[in-house]
Amino acid sequence: MNDLTNSLADSRPWWVEILIVFCLFSPGYYFGNEYIMLALPLITLIYDHSFWKKMYVNWKNNKWNYNAIRYFWIPCLFLFLAGLNKLFNGHELRSLRDLYSSFMLLPFLLITARGIFSIRVFKVAVIFVIIECFVGILEYYFKTRSFFVPLNNESMIFNDISIYGTRVFGFATNSPIFGLRCLIALFILEFIPWKRYLKWIFKVILFLGVIVSFNRSVVICCLVFYSLQFVQLAWNQRHSLRQLVRNKYFYDSLVTFILLALVFGSDFMMKGMNRDGVKREELLVQLNTTEKEKKFFDGNSENGLNTEYSNDSSSVQSNNDVSVENRSDTSSSLKQINAQKNSLSILHYPQLKEIYELDSLGAFTRNFLALTESIQSSGRKLIWLNYIQFIEKNPLVGNGSEKLYFTALNPRNNELELMHAHNSFLELFATNGLLLGLMYLLMIGMWWQKKNSPFIITILIYSMMQYGIFWGMSFIDVIFVFLIISNYNNVNFGSKPSRS
Helix, strand or coil, X not given: CCCHXXXXXXXXXXXXXXXXXXXXXXXXXXXXXXXXXXXXXXXXHHHCHHHHHHHHHHHHHCCXXXXXXXHHHHHHHHHHXXXXXXXXXXXXXXXXXXXXXXXXHHHHHHHHHHHCCCXXXXXXXXXXXXXXXXXXXXXXXCCECCCCCCCHHHHECCCCCCCHHHCXXXXXXXXXXXXXXXXXXXXXXXXXXXXXXXXXXXXXXXXXXXXXXXXXXXXXXXXXXXXXXXXXXXXXXXXXXXXXXXXXXXXXXXXXXXXXXXXXXXXXXXXXXXXXXXXXXXXHHHHXXXXXXXXXXXXXXXXXXXXXXXXXXXXXXXXXXXXXXXXXXXXXXXXXXXXXXXXXXXXXXXXXXCHHHCCXXXXXXXXHHHHCCCCCCCCHHHHHHHHHHHHHHCCCCCCCCCCCCEEEEECCCCEEEEECCCXXXXXXXXXXXXXXXXXXXXXXXXXXXXXXXXXXXXXXXXXXXXXXXXXXXCHHHHXXXXXXXXXXXXXXXXCCCCXX
């Protein structure tokens, strides 16, 4: 897949390309289901059968070359070892669902990432996200988090003090998914040979989507990506200054980074990105608020409406993002947790421990607490500590290659919820253990295509702040694997093509 423009995938009908994008994005839509993604490998096997036939013949004639080892034999070895880990160290089988583990999706992920993408798929995907950005902007204008997801009292935006308090969902079920889609669309935009002015228009719209979705991780990753792209262009063409000066992508990356740094580095944006937001007096001065608006603001303040997200311990970003640092009435919470744990769907998962219940003597724990003391983390520090201590106690086998979740009581609705690690690497090691986790990372390293390093590094950084990759099969997993196995993009980095 060195050249997407001439790939067999472009021979697919338009309606198939639209279906592919729908399947990629549907798990994050308010009406979506994650199982829809399993249609993707089937689509590429049906419509690109000649391509896969050639791949099979090539593999048959070269079973032990480098590509066969890294794309076939090592994944097979990982699947075999993960299967043994699940068999001997996984939880007890109580239903048919317990036979499944996310590592089993690796073959489907590879097939999808290798054969599903084309220039037309990328174009349709960007247009989908652009439409979602316009929906998000309208949601922001009408002061509602979502036109589609029922959120009861939480659906209206009352807090104008911080950008966090005004985040919207677009078509997604929560704002982080919307923000991540905008980031991926910015990546995809680099692969499409559109006119330069059109790409800049789409960039601006996608940046507006990043702002209204408010995801600090995405903001940081945008800055990281364009700085890395700028550095890579400069480094690869360091011996030919004339060629570098003539490279339009060099200027695009530099200008984009500077604009983003100026916008998000402004005093108002920096304070707005803080959960506590801007002080009322500063906000009124900066917005040149009228007396009528001041009265409205004061009325909302008296009713407590503008403090909905001002406290770190009371925010819920999504179904799995529950801050639990300061829960009260622990004994009653434990009773409700034990009562709800009779459900088979959460029987296998450990309970999230409070900070005072954790072992604070471990080296990792002490170092982690020292490094993150001043970081505002939306309750993630407690979740990360629980995962770190689980890994310390189960370093070799992890959770038996069963995806690890912790259970905790949501203080807003008193319902038990499952929480992932909010960090892909913690989730990987807690699930599989250190040995299998390192083997998976080694496999990724062997697939890594140097030309796409800015994209890959940015996604890895995002996944350290959020649960991004390693879901098993999600749209970011598919994009990530595509980027590490394909050396194609529309940017001329001046580097030699790597092996594919």
